[in-house]
Amino acid sequence: MSLRFSFDGRSYLGEPGDTLASALLANGVRLLGRSFKYHRPRGLLAAGSEEPNALVEVDRGYGARTPNLRATQVEVYDGLVARSQNRFPSLGFDLQAVNDLAAPLLSAGFYYKTFMAPRGAWAKLYEPLIRRAAGLGRAPDVADPDHYASRYAHCDVLVIGSGPAGLAAAVAASAGGARVILCDEQPRFGGSLLADRSARIDGLAAPDWVAAQVGVLASRPEVTLLTRTTAFGWYPDNMVGLAQRLTDHLPEPDPTLPRERLWQVRAKQVVIAAGAIERPLVFPGNDRPGVMLADAARTFAVRYNAAPGQRAVIATTSDTAYRAALDLQACGVEVALIADARLRADGPLPAAARAAGIRVETGMRVLATRGRRGIRVAIMGRIDLDGRVRNREWVRCSLLGMSGGWTPSLHLFSQSRGELRFDPASETFLPGASAAAERSAGSCRGVHGLDDALADGAMAGSAAAHDSGFDAALPAPCHVEGAAQAGWTSPVPARRKQRRAFVDFQNDVTSKDLLLATQEGFHSIEHVKRYTTTGMATDQGKTSNMNALSIVAAELGRPVPAVGLTTFRPPYTPVTFGTLAGYSRGVLFDPVRTTPVHGWAAAHKAVFEDVGLWKRARYFPRGDEDMHQAVARECRTVRSAVGLFDASTLGKIEIIGADAAEFMNRMYVNAWTKLAPGRCRYGLMLGENGFLMDDGVAGRLAPDRFHVTTTTGGAPRVLAQMEDYLQTEWPELQVWLTSVTEQWAVLAVQGPRARDVLAPLVDGMDIEAAAMPHMSVAVGSIVGVPMRLFRVSFTGELGFEVNVPAGHAQAVWEAVHARVEALGGCVYGTEAMHVLRAEKGYIIVGQESDGTATLGDLGLGWAIAKAKRDFVGKRSLDRADMTAVGRRQLVGLLTADPACVLDEGAQLTEAAAAPVGTRSLGHVTSSYGEATLGHSIALAMLADGRARLGETVYAQRPEGAMPVRVVDPVFLDPKGVRLNA
Amino acid sequence: MPDTLTPDRLQPRDALPILFELPYDARPLVVPGRLLLHPAPDLARLVLRGDASALGVAFSLELPTQPCRAVEANGRSALWLGPDEWLLLASPGTLVPTVSVPGAAVVDAGHRQVGLILEGPSAPDVLAAGCPLDLHPTAFPVGMCTRTVFGKAEIVLWRQDNARFHVEVWRSFAAYVHGLLERAAPL
Amino acid sequence: MLLIPCPICGIRPEAEFTYAGEAHIARPAEPASLDDHAWGEFLYARTNPKGDHAERWRHTHGCGRFFNAVRNTHTDRFITSYLAGTARPHGTPSAASPDAPAMRNDTEQWGQA
Numbered sequence A: 001m002s003l004r005f006s007f008d009g010r011s012y013l014g015e016p017g018d019t020l021a022s023a024l025l026a027n028g029v030r031l032l033g034r035s036f037k038y039h040r041p042r043g044l045l046a047a048g049s050e051e052p053n054a055l056v057e058v059d060r061g062y063g064a065r066t067p068n069l070r071a072t073q074v075e076v077y078d079g080l081v082a083r084s085q086n087r088f089p090s091l092g093f094d095l096q097a098v099n100d101l102a103a104p105l106l107s108a109g110f111y112y113k114t115f116m117a118p119r120g121a122w123a124k125l126y127e128p129l130i131r132r133a134a135g136l137g138r139a140p141d142v143a144d145p146d147h148y149a150s151r152y153a154h155c156d157v158l159v160i161g162s163g164p165a166g167l168a169a170a171v172a173a174s175a176g177g178a179r180v181i182l183c184d185e186q187p188r189f190g191g192s193l194l195a196d197r198s199a200r201i202d203g204l205a206a207p208d209w210v211a212a213q214v215g216v217l218a219s220r221p222e223v224t225l226l227t228r229t230t231a232f233g234w235y236p237d238n239m240v241g242l243a244q245r246l247t248d249h250l251p252e253p254d255p256t257l258p259r260e261r262l263w264q265v266r267a268k269q270v271v272i273a274a275g276a277i278e279r280p281l282v283f284p285g286n287d288r289p290g291v292m293l294a295d296a297a298r299t300f301a302v303r304y305n306a307a308p309g310q311r312a313v314i315a316t317t318s319d320t321a322y323r324a325a326l327d328l329q330a331c332g333v334e335v336a337l338i339a340d341a342r343l344r345a346d347g348p349l350p351a352a353a354r355a356a357g358i359r360v361e362t363g364m365r366v367l368a369t370r371g372r373r374g375i376r377v378a379i380m381g382r383i384d385l386d387g388r389v390r391n392r393e394w395v396r397c398s399l400l401g402m403s404g405g406w407t408p409s410l411h412l413f414s415q416s417r418g419e420l421r422f423d424p425a426s427e428t429f430l431p432g433a434s435a436a437a438e439r440s441a442g443s444c445r446g447v448h449g450l451d452d453a454l455a456d457g458a459m460a461g462s463a464a465a466h467d468s469g470f471d472a473a474l475p476a477p478c479h480v481e482g483a484a485q486a487g488w489t490s491p492v493p494a495r496r497k498q499r500r501a502f503v504d505f506q507n508d509v510t511s512k513d514l515l516l517a518t519q520e521g522f523h524s525i526e527h528v529k530r531y532t533t534t535g536m537a538t539d540q541g542k543t544s545n546m547n548a549l550s551i552v553a554a555e556l557g558r559p560v561p562a563v564g565l566t567t568f569r570p571p572y573t574p575v576t577f578g579t580l581a582g583y584s585r586g587v588l589f590d591p592v593r594t595t596p597v598h599g600w601a602a603a604h605k606a607v608f609e610d611v612g613l614w615k616r617a618r619y620f621p622r623g624d625e626d627m628h629q630a631v632a633r634e635c636r637t638v639r640s641a642v643g644l645f646d647a648s649t650l651g652k653i654e655i656i657g658a659d660a661a662e663f664m665n666r667m668y669v670n671a672w673t674k675l676a677p678g679r680c681r682y683g684l685m686l687g688e689n690g691f692l693m694d695d696g697v698a699g700r701l702a703p704d705r706f707h708v709t710t711t712t713g714g715a716p717r718v719l720a721q722m723e724d725y726l727q728t729e730w731p732e733l734q735v736w737l738t739s740v741t742e743q744w745a746v747l748a749v750q751g752p753r754a755r756d757v758l759a760p761l762v763d764g765m766d767i768e769a770a771a772m773p774h775m776s777v778a779v780g781s782i783v784g785v786p787m788r789l790f791r792v793s794f795t796g797e798l799g800f801e802v803n804v805p806a807g808h809a810q811a812v813w814e815a816v817h818a819r820v821e822a823l824g825g826c827v828y829g830t831e832a833m834h835v836l837r838a839e840k841g842y843i844i845v846g847q848e849s850d851g852t853a854t855l856g857d858l859g860l861g862w863a864i865a866k867a868k869r870d871f872v873g874k875r876s877l878d879r880a881d882m883t884a885v886g887r888r889q890l891v892g893l894l895t896a897d898p899a900c901v902l903d904e905g906a907q908l909t910e911a912a913a914a915p916v917g918t919r920s921l922g923h924v925t926s927s928y929g930e931a932t933l934g935h936s937i938a939l940a941m942l943a944d945g946r947a948r949l950g951e952t953v954y955a956q957r958p959e960g961a962m963p964v965r966v967v968d969p970v971f972l973d974p975k976g977v978r979l980n981a
Numbered sequence B: 001m002p003d004t005l006t007p008d009r010l011q012p013r014d015a016l017p018i019l020f021e022l023p024y025d026a027r028p029l030v031v032p033g034r035l036l037l038h039p040a041p042d043l044a045r046l047v048l049r050g051d052a053s054a055l056g057v058a059f060s061l062e063l064p065t066q067p068c069r070a071v072e073a074n075g076r077s078a079l080w081l082g083p084d085e086w087l088l089l090a091s092p093g094t095l096v097p098t099v100s101v102p103g104a105a106v107v108d109a110g111h112r113q114v115g116l117i118l119e120g121p122s123a124p125d126v127l128a129a130g131c132p133l134d135l136h137p138t139a140f141p142v143g144m145c146t147r148t149v150f151g152k153a154e155i156v157l158w159r160q161d162n163a164r165f166h167v168e169v170w171r172s173f174a175a176y177v178h179g180l181l182e183r184a185a186p187l
Numbered sequence C: 001m002l003l004i005p006c007p008i009c010g011i012r013p014e015a016e017f018t019y020a021g022e023a024h025i026a027r028p029a030e031p032a033s034l035d036d037h038a039w040g041e042f043l044y045a046r047t048n049p050k051g052d053h054a055e056r057w058r059h060t061h062g063c064g065r066f067f068n069a070v071r072n073t074h075t076d077r078f079i080t081s082y083l084a085g086t087a088r089p090h091g092t093p094s095a096a097s098p099d100a101p102a103m104r105n106d107t108e109q110w111g112q113a
């Protein structure tokens, strides 16, 4: 069954199991992209996730457009729509290929050099031009329409990679019952074995052996098998991030399925079997389409039956390319020449190649390539010791397979903070000492041959199981025949200086750029990297880092380890943001906390505001009212009749125990010992630094029991601070704390008619002023529901706060609301609450105070029980600075224009004119338009404010300074007549 | 002025129906053969803090002192939440709240939080969408209970059976926890 | 996400914990007897070593207890943990020695990719 897909608008057929890369190759398409900087035509370099060139965009058609996918990892399905990137107007004819002619201008560091001056030109001229000219895919311009899943997982052994070493490790590790997770980035397990046409393991062809092992693993209940799953990042204490692609390969995925799942795997032990990546050769024209890694060419031919060319030249410094040549020949590709840069090539594979009739030349290398949009000719030659070229030869070909040896994939090992060790024999870095509970196996630690890798994997798997507490007998070794055995090492031969041979294909960095950087004095690889951008593309230099390092080291005449290796960082391959966000989108981004009365408020058209995670009703507009009108009406109604307000978000803590009063004495500035049960006090809590931390009313329910309230936002912090002191400083106190924030809903009934509202509802309780004066608390019931009734006020009016169990709140609310309406009252929201309290000069912690305000500054010094020997923060109050002249103090402000509403945060100055450098006298902390007083009001923190009462200062505004008169912060009823009614 | 207010904890709140709906869509969620997510039955809840033996006597139940373990007896469950903290769950009406336990504190939390039940073989995996604890039976056996996190909310998680978990969550976080479970339920 | 050993509950994920500053800094019994400098030292002076550091954590979303732990600030590994109010266990490396430099901007650790 063939699959129809499109690439750049043209329709092609692919086969099940194809990647976009293999399917396009099979269709003869060799040009897949334009390069990042020079817009050079590019084809496939690799067959796996290390591919730097063939980045494509896949369009699902419903807004799900994903850029920068590697064509070698995009699975073909029926209806796949893919496009090339970074070309204009088309891939074949790219106007910006003119960048290639301007290459001398775009050399290493060109950003820094060319655009120094004029400064302004950068943003206006150069930056947009460069952005358009250089770049990868287009970022999606709509919200990601897909959804994503996420899961924590735990295992004894996580095995990363399912090539021969990984498979053997997983089988060995799980044999004794250990929990094992095996993941692989490919759609099928097997890794390199899927492209092995000659090896037989335990008598089975390699793919059949893979299937047998996967069968064994699948039969073990404690094994989790994850294909299409990239281990992208290593995090502390063996947490490994896996990105599992769930639906991208499906023609019509079920829309309820997540597109990808993030696995956060906590593994007792990890076996890294990430394999090795073949190294390109560096020669001019090495980026021409048709020039690819020899083993990639082999993989396309063997695994995907996609001929990467008709006539091949193989250029190599290692024996494995001979296997590529043999396999390509067996797949019908004519191999014109194997050019081995080494002077000798005598291993079994070279011998086999010669025996197969392939022309093998040693000491020969590629000098250049020719061909428009694809290689047609490889110019070969020998270079003598004087650097002269001899035996130049033009070889016609459509494929140039190159191999500079193999680079062990160290990314995850390095992320785990393991030490890298340089192996001079293979001129590669290998895993050294571990920093985490992990071990590498197979070719990612330089163990390359198939039988060695299988044995290494099995050993690593059983050792990992053993180290996580399981019996793990080492399985019998596999019997391997016909595998490529020898010659994986490949010293990189010295190069003569050559122009524009590509090192980093994705970021378009050439050997010349690297030489330039060293000439300009960059001698550390970290600096060279930043200057040239080598290794900084999305592929993180998988195919380029070692070549860059070799070139820099050779040029500096220093050993490779002395130049250093750049740091590997997550992610191994790019991970889409949706996967990292997981469920944390939309309504699940954060918990949305609502009060028990929320539904009622929503049904009554409340406009809500966010207060921390809470939704609070801000105001209840009627008819066409805007916010100001609604708030003014709500304020007037409270002052003239009565208002009902949902104060349920207030933090509440029940403090119980024989030492409860002593504990209160220590935590709060106030005196609590003599507070009688049934009475309340406005409590103020300091930090040990003496500054205000939180406030709230506390009621004494019994000698050993207080009901304490906190600010909405401060509730967790206050409880944590109390627990801290109890547990660590005063463990001898008999006191226990319990949060009851969500147990009790709070209905504030405020206004001259408040008592009239409640009296008929409170089941016979006496709530007259004599029995329940201001700042008292009583326990009873309201419409049959248990209640704690506080007589408190945050409005300056006669007020009660009805506390009822949350589950009964709505019923009580409706009963109270009916009374409120009947008496001409209304509900009010947080905005009116703010205005009403500001008219009364009541502060809000965090609005008037900012962490540097003392109680004295805020006019609250009266609350401090100075006779107490100690309380939290007391010692700090004795510091001279805490009472120094010039501190900012709370004042009220009246604007010269009574209609003017100042901006909160506006700076106050002595004079109207405030040239740069003018010293601020303070700032506006709260500001509200006219509500009940006939003019706007503001609160401010003003230097020596209380000494300035009656003076005029200036509030700075964008439209000009506004004169303001400094007044007492209590605008309404300073004697508290209304309050105590 | 009385010396002590009539303690509200003596109020028989169990006699009153809970008039407010649960703060989320409380219809059971079924993934056939894999998961059933439904609200826990109405429960009386007390937070007990302080002296384990005094509290045990007062509530006729030996409180667990082993960390993160729950005990059930006489229709009551006591969940260890901290060295001096337990959550006592019981059917409404069966719990007689006690007045005052010397050396201990008793607080009604019946309305502070709600319960959710997850049943079925997928329950651990669905919980793993937001809970970073290892829920394998060897790491989180039947009878284990603990405060932990689920996504960005705090929960109490209690394994009542191999494939049955009881989740307690503060009421204002319940919609979030329920929503996240619902989102993760199809796996 | 780190794994943190709660001395009561065992090893648990970092998401359940809150950091609470350096350990073994007891609140003075008589703050009033301290001069401003001594009080300032109590409030603000911390050792901030590069290396083993005794510090307080709270198992906030667990047993709720504050406890002490020794963590290496360079490797970010926990060495031990113990109950609040108990002394730093014998055998754990002692608090910052004079030759342990204060944390500096560690480019190796924090440098950008």
Ligand SMILES: [Zn+2]
Binding pocket: C006, C007, C008, C009, C010, C059, C062, C063, C064, C065
């Ligand atoms: Zn704990």
